[in-house]
Amino acid sequence: MAEALRKSDGKLPEPPARLVDLAASDVDHEAAVSWKEAENPDSPLYADRIKVHPRDVRGPIRRIKWAVLGLLLAIYYITPWIRWDRGPDAPDQAVLIDIANARAYFFFIEIWPQEVYYLTGLLVLGAVGLFFVTSLFGRLWCGYTCPQTVWTDLFMWVERKIEGDRNARLRLDKQPLSGAKLRKRTLKHAAWLLIALFTGGAWVMYFQDAPTLVAEFFTGQSSTGTYFFVGLFTATTYLLAGWAREQVCVYMCPWPRFQAAMFDEDTLVVTYQRWRGEPRGKHKKGESWDGRGDCIDCTACVAVCPTGIDIRDGQQLECIGCGLCIDACNEVMEKIGRPKELITFDTEANQIALESGAPKPKWKLLRLRTLFYAMLFLGVALAMLVTYVTRANVDISVLHDRAPLFVTLSNGDIRNGYTVKILNMTREPRSFRLSYELGDGVAGSSMSVVNLESTGETATLTADPDSVATYQVYIRAPSEALSGESMPIVFRLSDPSRGDLVTYDSVFRGPAK
């Protein structure tokens, strides 16, 4: 059957002539050629990296990209320095993940380890938000906000300032080692390492008090762990943004591999308008534009591409959707006097309509998938908000002693032991009333707390600010009053002055009846 299919392959689309030619013809190395097209004909086992030297570009998209880059870097570097007064015994850093003391702070929010589901919630929101944006606008994340993109862009800017633009860098690469080349390279790598150090250093500031950290770091007083992590993040920033660059997106990152699952024909993607551009070819001034496309094959779009691909090949995994090729192409279109936006942000549905001359279809923002992502996002956000607003700043946890399950006392009473933990998440010392209810009310039972003298139906327990107080609590009850081997017991914790009330269900065990 396979054989039959192949023989009747008249329906298979013919490959673009250009690609077939490429295999036979010599590639002009001076021209900008996408590395995807520059396969070695000898097909070695390992592929050399074709270094990408993106050309500088000017235009509205580039300006937006710079603005986003500046904003994100500012957020990243400034956030750890924002102060937030929480009182005398608490850290005054607005955003801090305090691993040693098991607390996370975000402005007015304080998270304890057992509330790590807020972090899970944030990650879920991040993922669903990413799906939502991707289904509407394509790879905005990849092209503008991904740290890999932001730092690569920053590193490329440094490179351009030191070594010059694309052609200068290509020349420099080919030059034999000289004093000037060595000086430029050294300067570039030094600048990269410095940025990387600040990046790694800023990362660690999210986990320790920033001013203290800086003082300790440069006087050699930080812990080995701090130096290790700063070193690690410095090294990864330098390697990923300086050396690996687009290879992270092409080979390492899982997101490009499945982000296409969020795409449909109404997703905005960076598109080469093939119907307008083809057939392409060189164009001399004064020649007629009849019978040919607007693309003059200047390869400006390839020259500016940070991942070194040719957008005219259509949608591909390597395209991060940054749109710099749009700016580059517009510049050229303006020069040759053709309409702009030969390469543009557009939907597939619109392109199909344009190609066939049909009326422009309405851009459908409300689709099943966008609705689904939006509902999911709002649902999770709402759930988080509700749990946050209604969360108690006091909690109780009770662990029934298991060895022994119960103890028979000299007068025949049965006694059970419990470890009671009181979580005081407020910033002041507090005093609570602990009471209990055994079964439907067992006569003659009583409670005692180790190291507290009082015995009775209730006990007054204190808890230090922002900490967990642990108490050993014993409940005794007359054997004959127990209804069976196991009875429910409910512990209640209340604060008379505020009315906080939390309960905990546990069991009271006795001998078999």
Add this chain to the structure above:
Amino acid sequence: MPTKIEKDRLTGKETTGHEWDGIKELNTPLPKWWLYVFYACIIWSIGYMVLYPAIPLGTTYTKGLLGWSSREQVRDQIADARERQGEFLIGIQESSLEEIRADSTLFTFAQRGGAVAFADNCAACHGAAGQGNVGGFPVLADDDWIWGGSLDSIHHTIVHGVRWEDDPDTRFNMMPAYGDGLLSEEEIAQVTDYVLSLSGRAPEGADLAPGEEIFAIQCAACHGEMGEGVTDLGGPNLSDAIWLYGSERNEIMAQIVNPQHGVMPAFQARLEGETLKMLSIYVHALGGGQ
């Protein structure tokens, strides 16, 4: 191996010659950097093998240039922990048991240290959290104490042991074997019935008067007039619900005929002073401390 390499028409890439139902596999070479990472891992592993223990050689192994060993690491960690415990241990040494109990920091430290020492030294006989064991291993979590349940009494018992001959201050008593001719079988039965009556369990229709008379002469000196026990002498309470060697009539009778006597080591010979104190605090807080 395919005899003829062909190019894929759509991508212009070479194929491997492998084909499944008309689908041909493209030959996509591995990127070079991936290969370099692989080489870097090999170099790393060689360095690792030179520096760290790596190759087993029968009963020994290559030690590595750094001389690192996991045992050494544990020893260092223990030494570190000991150093950090130092100030608390001094606090335990210098404070009385009551002072430790009143100081929440020292008390918490003693509770934790005592729990570990208890698991290592006491749990075999007294159970994981002092729940006792059948056959003469007393429950430490209840409120019945043969030798007293105050902090000082518990400390004395742990330090000097029970019937531990090497220690002159050990807790010592001995109940005679009444079956060796001291009492007749009938008298033993009578006194057993009386002992049962002390905890409200007298057999129906039993005549308690002869037993009461024997009890007053033979038993009351150590077990108290009403069998309430004499902790100074280590005479167990016979009027409560707790029985070390069993509460049944035959079990009580067996204990009168030929009593069993438990032995506990004097732990001052095995443990340091602060550990003994922490143990006392821990046992006292198991629920029955007086």
